[in-house]
Amino acid sequence: MKIPYYPGCTLNTNAKDLQECAEFSAEALGFSMVEMPDWNCCGASLPLTANSAMGYAGPTNVLIGAKEEGQKEGLEDKLVTLCAVCYNVLKRTNYAFNKDAAKLDTINSLLESDYKGDTNVVHFLEVLRDDIGFDKVKESVSKELKGLKVAPYYGCFLLRPHEEVGLDDPYAPTIFEGLLKSLGCEVVDFSHKGECCGSYSAMSNAENAAECSFSVIDAAAAAGADVIATTCPLCQYNLDSKQAMMKKNHGDMKEMPIIYFTQLLSMALGKDIGKISFKSNSINPLPLLKEKGLV
Amino acid sequence: MSRVGVFVCHCGTNISATVDVAKVAEEMKNQPGVVYTEDYKFMCSSPGQGKLKEIIDEHKLDSVVIAACSPHMHEKTFRNAAEAAGLNSFKVEMANIREQCSWVHPDKAEGTVKSLDLTKKMIEKVRLNEELDKIVMPVTKKALVIGGGIAGIQAALDIAAAGTEVIIVEKDVTLGGHMIQLSETFPTLDCSQCIMTPKMVEASLNPNITIYTYAEVEALDGYVGNFRARIRRKAKSVVEEDCTGCGICQEKCPKKVDNPFEMGHGKSKAIAVPFPQAVPNVPVIDRDSCIYYKTGKCRICEKVCGPKCIDFDQQDEIVNVDIGAIVVATGYDTMPLDRFGEYGYGKYKDVIDGLTFERMASAAGFTEGEMKRPSDGKTPETVVFIQCVGSRDESKGVSYCSKICCMYSAKQTMLYKHKVHHGKAHVFYMDIRAGGKNYEEFVRRAIEEDDANYIRGRVSRVYEKGDKLIVKGADTLSGRPVTIEADMVVLATAMTARKGADKLAQTLGISYDRYNFFSESHPKLRPVETNTAGIFLAGACQAPKDVPETVAQASAAASKVLGLLSQETLKREPITAEVNEANCIACFDCLNICPYGAITSKGITDRDGNIIKEVAEVNPGVCQGCGLCNAACRSKTIELRGFKDNQIYAEINSLAV
Numbered sequence: 001m002k003i004p005y006y007p008g009c010t011l012n013t014n015a016k017d018l019q020e021c022a023e024f025s026a027e028a029l030g031f032s033m034v035e036m037p038d039w040n041c042c043g044a045s046l047p048l049t050a051n052s053a054m055g056y057a058g059p060t061n062v063l064i065g066a067k068e069e070g071q072k073e074g075l076e077d078k079l080v081t082l083c084a085v086c087y088n089v090l091k092r093t094n095y096a097f098n099k100d101a102a103k104l105d106t107i108n109s110l111l112e113s114d115y116k117g118d119t120n121v122v123h124f125l126e127v128l129r130d131d132i133g134f135d136k137v138k139e140s141v142s143k144e145l146k147g148l149k150v151a152p153y154y155g156c157f158l159l160r161p162h163e164e165v166g167l168d169d170p171y172a173p174t175i176f177e178g179l180l181k182s183l184g185c186e187v188v189d190f191s192h193k194g195e196c197c198g199s200y201s202a203m204s205n206a207e208n209a210a211e212c213s214f215s216v217i218d219a220a221a222a223a224g225a226d227v228i229a230t231t232c233p234l235c236q237y238n239l240d241s242k243q244a245m246m247k248k249n250h251g252d253m254k255e256m257p258i259i260y261f262t263q264l265l266s267m268a269l270g271k272d273i274g275k276i277s278f279k280s281n282s283i284n285p286l287p288l289l290k291e292k293g294l295v
Numbered sequence: 296m297s298r299v300g301v302f303v304c305h306c307g308t309n310i311s312a313t314v315d316v317a318k319v320a321e322e323m324k325n326q327p328g329v330v331y332t333e334d335y336k337f338m339c340s341s342p343g344q345g346k347l348k349e350i351i352d353e354h355k356l357d358s359v360v361i362a363a364c365s366p367h368m369h370e371k372t373f374r375n376a377a378e379a380a381g382l383n384s385f386k387v388e389m390a391n392i393r394e395q396c397s398w399v400h401p402d403k404a405e406g407t408v409k410s411l412d413l414t415k416k417m418i419e420k421v422r423l424n425e426e427l428d429k430i431v432m433p434v435t436k437k438a439l440v441i442g443g444g445i446a447g448i449q450a451a452l453d454i455a456a457a458g459t460e461v462i463i464v465e466k467d468v469t470l471g472g473h474m475i476q477l478s479e480t481f482p483t484l485d486c487s488q489c490i491m492t493p494k495m496v497e498a499s500l501n502p503n504i505t506i507y508t509y510a511e512v513e514a515l516d517g518y519v520g521n522f523r524a525r526i527r528r529k530a531k532s533v534v535e536e537d538c539t540g541c542g543i544c545q546e547k548c549p550k551k552v553d554n555p556f557e558m559g560h561g562k563s564k565a566i567a568v569p570f571p572q573a574v575p576n577v578p579v580i581d582r583d584s585c586i587y588y589k590t591g592k593c594r595i596c597e598k599v600c601g602p603k604c605i606d607f608d609q610q611d612e613i614v615n616v617d618i619g620a621i622v623v624a625t626g627y628d629t630m631p632l633d634r635f636g637e638y639g640y641g642k643y644k645d646v647i648d649g650l651t652f653e654r655m656a657s658a659a660g661f662t663e664g665e666m667k668r669p670s671d672g673k674t675p676e677t678v679v680f681i682q683c684v685g686s687r688d689e690s691k692g693v694s695y696c697s698k699i700c701c702m703y704s705a706k707q708t709m710l711y712k713h714k715v716h717h718g719k720a721h722v723f724y725m726d727i728r729a730g731g732k733n734y735e736e737f738v739r740r741a742i743e744e745d746d747a748n749y750i751r752g753r754v755s756r757v758y759e760k761g762d763k764l765i766v767k768g769a770d771t772l773s774g775r776p777v778t779i780e781a782d783m784v785v786l787a788t789a790m791t792a793r794k795g796a797d798k799l800a801q802t803l804g805i806s807y808d809r810y811n812f813f814s815e816s817h818p819k820l821r822p823v824e825t826n827t828a829g830i831f832l833a834g835a836c837q838a839p840k841d842v843p844e845t846v847a848q849a850s851a852a853a854s855k856v857l858g859l860l861s862q863e864t865l866k867r868e869p870i871t872a873e874v875n876e877a878n879c880i881a882c883f884d885c886l887n888i889c890p891y892g893a894i895t896s897k898g899i900t901d902r903d904g905n906i907i908k909e910v911a912e913v914n915p916g917v918c919q920g921c922g923l924c925n926a927a928c929r930s931k932t933i934e935l936r937g938f939k940d941n942q943i944y945a946e947i948n949s950l951a952v
Contacts, residue, residue: 163690171636191758191765222760 003076004066005033008086009041015233017277021262028269029132036069042089056107059093063119078120084157084232090121095164134182142270144184147292151188151225152176155235156196183268190223192216197238210242217256229261241282257285297328297422300356304338304363310397313406326418339369348380358421362390362414383426390417419949423942427869434520435619436860444472446624446834446849448498453853455503465508469573470495478656481706482737495574518916519829520619520865530609532580537604540576544596552584558651561661566596620829620856627835630685630789639757644670646784656710666714668783675782679766680704680722681754685789698839700787701728705738708747721748790839804892813837823852831855870920870937872913878932879910885924893917
């Protein structure tokens with residue numbers, strides 16, 4: 001199975017770890033992600049709020065590209081993303097078009113295209129659940145992550161707005177938990193799995209982002225988690241790199257590694273730990289993994 | 296040749312200012328069949344009516360056209376006057392030259408031309424009018440009330456007080472409805488049980504009232520004054536007449552079940568009454584839970600029952616009752632809370648809904664009136680009340696306001712404060728809607744005397760931290776986010792129509808809105824009538840309502856029932872559909888389109904009694920004369936009396952230039 005893959009800007013730069021591990025895992029599970037040629041930025045979440053044509057042009061171009069590439073190369077008729085923000089933007093673009101045909105017309109005339117709003121956007125998690133199956137993932141696991149207490153952190157973008165994104169129930173999601181369970185992890189249920197990490201306020205008000213992220217880490221720690229797993233580069237950045245700042249306000253806080261779900265997945269699927277990059281992790285997860293006997 | 300008289304009214308200057316009334320009267324003289332015309336200042340006045348009678352008599356008129364106001368205003372007046380002069384009242388027509396003519400056309404020439412057309416049109420019609428007689432129907436002097444909550448009980452008591460027999464059909468095991476579940480009631484804080492149980496007992500003792508509990512209306516036939524309802528009395532497995540209500544069966548029953556009356560908190564038994572004051576005080580075996588029905592063993596209740604009234608083989612019983620009028624008083628449900636994940640209902644035990652709080656605050660409830668939160672039985676020191684959970688929320692709930700929540704949340708903060716003096720209640724609200732006698736004062740009392748902290752804003756999230764519930768919300772007056780560490784959260788859930796209300800409406804042939812609330816005939820002027828004659832509404836089945844309003848509406852419905860049933864016979868306009876059996880092709884489009892269920896299929900038999908043809912048949916008692924069948928009929932078989940095709944065509948032809 002070959003699926004057109006849209007990395008988005010971050011995955012090719014700061015979140016390379018997330019991508020590399022995903023690519024390894026895909027091969028291990030018998031499918032591949034084919035990066036679309038000549039892609040552009042999805043625009044991230046802010047342009048959509050302005051409701052301007054330009055805000056939709058970027059993601060639409062991506063959606064068209066995936067469809068064309070898929071047809072040309074005989075790939076699956078869908079588009080897979082790893083980045084939660086890209087996923088959110090692309091899905092909401094399709095939703096907007098399906099709700100408002102006039103908007104689709106405007107963008108089509110702008111791009112001189114004939115897009116129908118029908119590129120099937122899926123997240124990597126959905127491929128694992130729906131195309132591969134968590135049972136199959138479980139069978140393929142060569143190293144169970146036994147004893148590791150993982151808090152699955154969804155953040156906002158994968159779940160909201162529910163009507164437009166629709167990945168899972170925004171208050172009682174299960175997809176992330178399902179994957180982690182198949183890896184042998186102990187899944188920790190915690191109250192903040194869908195709360196905001198502070199998102200882009202990291203740029204304008206770092207203190208605020210640190211506070212938001214702290215409340216997530218605090219809730220996960222209270223629930224007994226060793227580590228928080230995330231799908232989103234922005235969440236990873238805020239939760240991870242802001243811990244020094246959090247400590248200033250919360251002296252008794254214990255550091256908590258923030259790890260990409262694909263890092264855990266590739267580990268469980270047998271990727272040599274020496275080959276897993278932890279460049280994006282400012283809190284090194286290796287000591288914890290050693291302590292748990294996983295390295 | 297007909298002898299038509301035409302009377303053109305000035306209506307003071309209402310008509311004459313923009314219509315040349317004399318000219319209209321003059322020109323109408325030339326219309327075929329017209330033998331007399333006149334214009335007059337006020338036709339509806341006593342002298343005007345007198346003149347009408349005189350002229351009918353003097354000129355031997357056989358039909359009359361009054362060119363004046365809308366028939367809604369004075370058709371009745373002129374028809375009565377004509378009838379007094381010996382004319383069939385359906386030989387009188389009105390040409391409306393006021394509302395859509397003189398009032399809207401400032402130009403007198405234009406107004407006059409239009410008046411000429413309108414009057415001519417009605418002359419053409421009236422010449423084809425047939426003499427019609429009012430339909431006379433008998434009346435069964437007995438009423439049916441569906442629902443035994445406060446609305447149904449009040450309606451039944453009022454009807455019975457006038458000496459009229461009434462049957463209450465209640466779905467549940469006991470009378471009482473939601474009101475008997477409440478602790479205290481606003482705005483006076485009197486105990487609900489104290490004011491409700493006397494009414495329940497009164498209803499059960501009244502010789503004019505028959506009560507069927509654990510029963511439902513399955514079908515309804517007939518029409519106003521002459522309904523027949525089929526009632527299913529579900530098997531209670533207890534012989535009601537013999538039971539003394541001693542309660543020993545309930546005491547000895549080994550099977551514990553959740554008690555829905557206590558909102559799932561207290562336990563009940565497989566044979567039980569929901570609460571000690573139940574009316575009738577007769578327990579019912581819940582066959583889904585009972586050990587005997589599952590395993591064939593146990594029968595302990597049977598052994599301990601003194602009067603031997605347990606009957607495991609009891610069957611449902613069908614009762615057919617004839618009634619003349621019906622009051623629908625089926626009450627409400629509350630919105631399921633599973634869609635509100637943000638409040639954590641179902642996940643956190645201490646997030647409860649308003650009705651659960653009522654049971655907790657009730658002296659007879661699952662905590663015996665003590666404030667003990669469900670998770671650990673501790674006294675909650677801080678309680679957050681969230682209003683509008685589902686109400687005024689088009690995306691997740693319903694667009695309407697549930698109306699009672701502002702008041703009951705205020706009440707609940709007071710009840711809480713009266714029980715936990717050092718406790719603190721916070722209320723998140725959108726607006727405080729306290730319209731009603733002593734209502735605003737009541738809310739002020741909650742705030743000023745009982746220290747409730749009102750925060751205008753919505754709650755975004757409730758989650759657990761340790762043994763606290765963290766409530767995050769917005770204070771939109773100060774523009775700040777608010778976080779409250781609460782011990783318990785109470786959700787003011789939206790009121791919704793009863794589950795299955797749409798099905799009941801279809802059974803009864805009444806209309807309902809998009810939320811499944813039953814529709815009143817007119818939102819202002821006919822608020823207790825339905826569009827189906829003889830069926831009336833009371834209480835929250837029509838729209839969210841509090842107790843005082845429900846009681847008022849129930850009494851109003853009762854008075855409508857009594858007005859109807861006080862008549863020996865019912866007379867109604869003969870404007871009903873009729874079928875030309877020779878032409879009917881039995882397509883039954885009419886049957887399908889009729890909103891009142893007035894049309895049935897009838898077999899035409901030959902001499903040997905074999906059915907040789909099927910045709911549509913109209914029940915004139917049920918037909919409301921809407922004309923839908925008339926429009927739908929492809930073979931021009933069904934026609935509306937008084938508005939037959941030839942009459943309508945005559946009107947149109949008169950306008951042909």
